[in-house]
Amino acid sequence: MVLDNPLLLGAIGAGLAVGIAGFGSGIGAGIAGASGAGVIAEDPSKFGTAIVFQALPQTQGLYGFLVAILILFVFKNAPEWAMVGAGVATGLAGLSAIGQGIASAAGLGAVAEDEKIFGKAMVFSVLPETQAIYGLLVAILLLVGVFGNSLGATTIAALGAGLAVGFAGLSGIGQGITAAAAIGATARDPDAMGKGLVLAVMPETFAIFGLLIAILIMLGIMF
Amino acid sequence: MRPARMRKLRAVILDEKMDNVVRELHEEGLMELCDLTSKLEDPQWADLLSPSSPAPYLRDVSALLIKTNRFLDLFDSVKPEEKRGLKELLNPTLPPKEKVTFSSADEVIAYGRSLLESIEGEVKELAERLNYLESRINYLQQLKGYMEYLKDFDIDLEYVKSGPYTYVAVGLVPEDRISQLKERISSITDNLSEVIEGRTVITSEREKKVPVIVVTLKEYGDAVSGELRRSGFERIEISNLKGTPRENLEKIEEEIKECKKERETILNKLRELAKKWYRKLLVLHELLEIEKERAESYTKYGRTKRTYMLEGWVPEKYVDKAKSTIERASQGCGVVEVGEPDEPEEKIPVMLDNPKPVKPFEMLTEMFAPPKYNEIDPTLLIVPGFLIFFGIMLTDAVYGLLLTALGLFIWKKLGKISEGARNIGYILTLAGIATVVAGIITGGYLGDFLKQFLGFDIYKTPFALVNPLGESFYINESRPLFKIGNIAVDNGPIAILLFSILIGVLHLFIGLVIGFKENLEKKGFMEAFLNQGIWILLIIGVAVGVITNMPYLIAATVAVVVLLCIIKGYMKGGILDAMLGAMDITGFLGNVLSYARLLALCLATGGLAMAVNIMAKLIGDSIPVIGILLALIVLLIGHTFNFVMNGLGAFIHSLRLHYVEFFGQFYEGGGKKFQPFKAKREYTTVN
Structure with missing residues (x-):
């Protein structure tokens, strides 16, 4: 034990979770909001649509907030390094909101032109959330103590797991850029949806690598 | 299918x-x-x-259509904002359709002509008068503005005009140029001029200007008017006015009032006429559009x-x-x-041709892309997966009830006037029911509302199967579900994670088997085996390995599959593709792990609901008297927000799992939708 009260380190985890994820969500929602402002200047009746698209990149911040609450109030007895790892995982992965903001901005632009594309634009805009969900997943696994007394989930190694899935979660920015372009392609040719999805899902590969390594670390089979 | x-x-x-x-x-x-x-x-x-070529009646129909649109526009412009009450908005009713019995285009044309003639007879004069009044009011308003500028000049405007020997100009000059202008004019005219200034005014463009009357001898007229132009002089036309500006102002105001009064009576008359004719015009418009489509079909x-x-x-x-x-x-x-x-x-x-209970889900298929003619229609396959995933991701009985109510409302009420609303309402209703079931299984009732506020911990009772955030009556440390290696399935999250992965593998397996069958029929065994067979083999191999607890079988299957992927890549495009092929297995693993989002989103709903409850409780406990009120507000706003956000998330992430992971195994889409040659009747009916 590094500090006399494990929650002292936990507080750092909570801060990282809500702080970094909030940073990502802020930028993402800002990008989407800027597009929304442009759209409602043209057509004020699109306000509701703009709000929906702007809400998408805010979920990462929400996940950060959720994990902070879980650390501070629910899993107070989790291993201290698990708390930090959980915070880092959710926080860094929450930066995928930047990519989601880019995709949402494009989605909103496409919907402003043609309302029929709403569903498709939604699906594309939600792709870069996968990274944040993986971050949240690792955080939960760490906090709940799924892996028992494995060294990987209870010692400073847990921070490694958080870093793996967190930084790999930045692939969400790339994914957002692809998704934004794919929305444009689909708006021009609705049949491009399937192939556009394949391309847009590619950057997720790295998030999956991150998740895999995080799980391997938490399993702790190498120690 | x-x-x-x-x-x-x-x-x-x-x-x-x-x-x-x-x-x-x-x-x-x-x-x-x-x-x-x-x-x-x-x-x-x-x-x-x-x-x-198009049918001969197309010309008449088009001409009548233009006229009809003109009347509709006129009535639209006079119609008061239609006040649709909340009741109407929440429970819209369709106006009854008008029964029509025209048996040829000529009959429709004759009916249209006579209808438009009688409307024109009643409307034409009013419309023309309205037009005149509008432009008259505009003119008077402008004149009134000018008189306001000139009202300090107490002089009959009849005399402020150029005569046989004099040149007179009335207008506005920017304030900062007035003194310079005065000097210049007096030097041009050898002092044989007069510039009378009024009080500075602020024009409608928010500029400070001085009204002036410039008088000089006729022979200096051209030079002075040139100078005035250079100073930004804005001439005011008063040539046909008599009396002082003040008198004129009164007269103009009087006339504006009269014009407005008359306009109002005309508008009222037109409104009455709109009530009488509007619906008939809509019916005619629809009839003409239908005739037009028929006439144009001849070109095919x-x-x-x-x-x-x-x-x-x-x-x-x-x-x-x-x-x-x-x-x-x-x-x-x-x-x-x-x-x-x-x-x-x-x-x-x-x-698409699905039985009635499944039909609304066609919307979800079409959102991706309608199938090709010889492809499988995946609508029926979407239904169970979509509902189960949605239920798991929203997991709250109260939210589920709310969603069911919302879905029923959209389906039954708003669905009366829109097919889209009917479909989405139906889907939401079913999704709501799935959520209630999932909520009961996981013991989510507004998150942990019961425990926070009533002290009732449902996870200590047999009423909830799993606890997404920890241990429950059925699954806890002393009663683990089972053990895999050294990991015991002894708490909610890991149980749900396991379930998510299993259901994901099953989902992928179904997709793969369908894709295998399709490819087998169309492209032969080799294609089917390389595209889907490999993964079917992998799933079966790993499953058997896990069940019989033979790690070697798992390792062997994985090795064989990687080898097959390399061979497949090599066959496709040489060494480079072979190396890429070796990575295929991570792509497949990614597909499987992607289903882990079921756990993450399930927990996010419950967790955020709990966060709302914790905040409300903190506020309720720490602030006296109004604390309870504030706590209620926090609960209301927080849970609404959580419901909307996670409802949206559950919907789209369910779709994503189908579009990306599931469809990726067998579905391409891209067919051309059947568009029947059909009369669009909204206001009329033939039966």
Whole structure:
């Protein structure tokens, strides 16, 4: 034990979770909001649509907030390094909101032109959330103590797991850029949806690598 | 499980019966017309048929349509904002449709002419007068502005005019240039001039200007007016006015008031007329649009001297009906031939044909892309997966009830006027029920509301199966579900994670088997094995390995699969593709892990609901008296927000799992939707 009260380190985890994820969500929602402002200047009746698209990149911040609450109030007895790892995982992965903001901005632009594309634009805009969900997943696994007394989930190694899935979660920015372009392609040719999805899902590969390594670390089979 | 089978229908019809056939087909809407124009470029066809031009009544119909639109625009401009009460908004009613019995375009044209004539008779004079009044009011308002600027000059405007020997100009000069202007004018005119200034005014463009009257001798007129122009002088036209500006101001105001009063009475009259005619105009508009579509459809047919030939797609189950319709409408003067599709797959239109309870879900298929004609229609396959995933991701009985109520409302009330709303309402209702079931299983009732506020911990009772955030009565440390290696499934999250992965593997497996079957039929065993067979092998191998607890079997299967992927890559494009092929397995693993989002989102709903409850409790406990009120507000806003956000998330992430992971195994889509030649009737009916 590094500090006399494990929650002292936990507080750092909570801060990282809500702080970094909030940073990502802020930028993402800002990008989407800027597009929304442009759209409602043209057509004020699109306000509701703009709000929906702007809400998408805010979920990462929400996940950060959720994990902070879980650390501070629910899993107070989790291993201290698990708390930090959980915070880092959710926080860094929450930066995928930047990519989601880019995709949402494009989605909103496409919907402003043609309302029929709403569903498709939604699906594309939600792709870069996968990274944040993986971050949240690792955080939960760490906090709940799924892996028992494995060294990987209870010692400073847990921070490694958080870093793996967190930084790999930045692939969400790339994914957002692809998704934004794919929305444009689909708006021009609705049949491009399937192939556009394949391309847009590619950057997720790295998030999956991150998740895999995080799980391997938490399993702790190498120690 | 495939789109409706189509037949190609060809008919040759005597010209005088043709219009009747077109009308009947248009009312029934069973057939998508093919454009024969491109076929007629083929010399063999061109020998037999010549292109046909639109029906002769198109011109009259279009002219009437323009007129109808003009009246509709007029009535739209006078109609007061329609106040649709909340009740109407929440429970819209369709106005009854008008029954019409026109049997030819000429009848519709004659009806349209007489209707428009009688409307014109009542409206024309009023509309013209209204136009005149509008422009008169505009003119007077402008004049009034000028008089306001000049009102300090107490002088009869009749005298402020150029005479035989004098030059007079009245207008506004920017304030900062007035003194310079005065100097210049007096030097040009050798002091034989007068510039009378009024009090500075602020114009409607927010500029400070001085009203002036400039008087000089006629011979200096041109020079002075040039100087005035250079100083930014803005002339005021008063040549036909008498009396002082103040007197004029009164007169103008009086007239504006009168004009407005008259305008109001005219508007009222027009409003009355709008009430009387508006609906009739809408009906006429619809009738004319329908006639127009019929007239234009003639360009798709081919013709001989005395007959027309038409070609179109008809779903198999409507063939008999379409055939008898043509035979009846042509009174025996038509020949119908029905054949198998004679065109490549991508030209055949696709009509999804699912049983009624599944039909609304076609919306989700079409959102991705309608299937190709010979492809499988995945709608039925989407239903169970979509509902289960949605339920798991929202997991709250109270939210579920809310969603069911919302879905029912959209389905039953808003669905009356919109098919889209009916479909989405139906889907949401089912999704809501799935959420209630999932919520009961996981013991989520507004998150942990019961425990926070009533002290009732449902996870210590047998009423909830799993606890997404920890241990429950059934699954806890002393009663683990089972153990895999050294990991015990002894708490909620890991149980749900395991369930998510298992259901994901099952989901992928179904997709793979369907894809395998499809490929086997169309492209042969090799394609089927390389695209889907490998992964089926992997799933079966790993499953058997896990169940029999033989790690070597798992390792062997994985090795074989990686090897197969490398071979597949090599066959496709050499060494480089072979190396990429080795990575295929991570892609597949990614597909499986992607289903882990079920756990993450399930927990996010419950966790955020709990966060709301914790905040509300903190506020309620720490602030006296109004604390309870504030706590209620926090609960209301927080749970609404959580419900909307996670509802949206559950919906889209369920879709994503289908579009990306599931469809990736077997579905491509990209068919052309069946668009029947059908009269769009919103205000009228023929039955």
